[in-house]
Amino acid sequence: MRPPEKPDFDAVDAIEHAWRRERPETPVRSIGVISRVWHAAKLLGDDRRRTLAALGVDQATLDLLSTLRRAGPPYRMTPAQLAEQCLVSAGAISQRVVRAEADGLVHVERTASGRRTRHVELSARGHHVVEVTVDRLLTHEQELLDDLSDEQQERLADLLRVLLAGLRTRLGAPDEPGQVGDQR
């Protein structure tokens, strides 16, 4: 019903193979997983950028809006919460918020002096953008996975879950549970 487990000799297999040929001592064991994760993220990211461009949004903004939307009423979060959820630095959030506010997609509540943001809240317009965009994006992306059976998708998700748990403890915990702008 579906192609067998190993489709073909892969572009990533070629990388591994090339290293083995050129530098036999090089430790290539991680390549099979890491390069493929990287490669898949690249293909998916490029596709998402194009898909969203066609819908008139950009990834960074939709990420911001979706995060607020998912949080549920009153659709309001602090910059720190957004940074943690969106997996980007606090500085990146500052910039995203400026753009989104300029586009009328969010309302920003500031401290007395107006120099710092207290909360970011989805505007009616921002809300609307999410409603008309997210389902289309996710439906499209679901189709991209059609070469894997439901069971394969589940197994893949489970293995990635293990990988992520490991990465989080190894990379995301040098200081604290929720720190330097990584996590989700």
Next chain:
Amino acid sequence: MRPPEKPDFDAVDAIEHAWRRERPETPVRSIGVISRVWHAAKLLGDDRRRTLAALGVDQATLDLLSTLRRAGPPYRMTPAQLAEQCLVSAGAISQRVVRAEADGLVHVERTASGRRTRHVELSARGHHVVEVTVDRLLTHEQELLDDLSDEQQERLADLLRVLLAGLRTRLGAPDEPGQVGDQR
């Protein structure tokens, strides 16, 4: 010996859960795979940037140099070949080459008028950077996968291979086998 298949309720599970709660009609099936791929790529990429910064190189440059190194003697490729292998646009390669040349990491052979690059070739210095960097990077990254057993790593790689094969036909084939700067 190793933690069970499903470590915990995940940050990605939380996203899926939140959508189900806030918008029950939203098709969330792809999230388990795609968000985790994305998330893993982000953690790995951030870590790689920091690791390489400590070694005094940057990702983009090392990618270029490694690709030339892996190609084997005479360590020389055209911009088009580099773009295909490195998974970035031709424009990005132009920029990488300018920087690498300025740093003496590659030699560039140009057409008569000198306006276009014919080949990019690894210099002795570029060669050296690869030698002292790649093994350390790959050894480090291998450790990041230690939470998965060898067998799990293999199953993960195999499932990602299937995923990538599908993505390539669905996204990378609208024109031709090797086109718009995607592939590897």
Next chain:
DNA sequence: CGGTAGATGTTTAGGTCTAAACATCTAGGA
């Protein structure tokens, strides 16, 4: 009540990428 340390936001410099407009090259036909 200050004062101040730590937490939280913002700014900026530097780097990277894509898309698309543009420039250059190269082969094959007339």
Next chain:
DNA sequence: TCCTAGATGTTTAGACCTAAACATCTACCG
């Protein structure tokens, strides 16, 4: 031979990101 179409490189405008310096807040302590 010339000439042009298509292939291949380069440039530039616009986005985005991180890191690190900086600014602002806030809460606790004396």
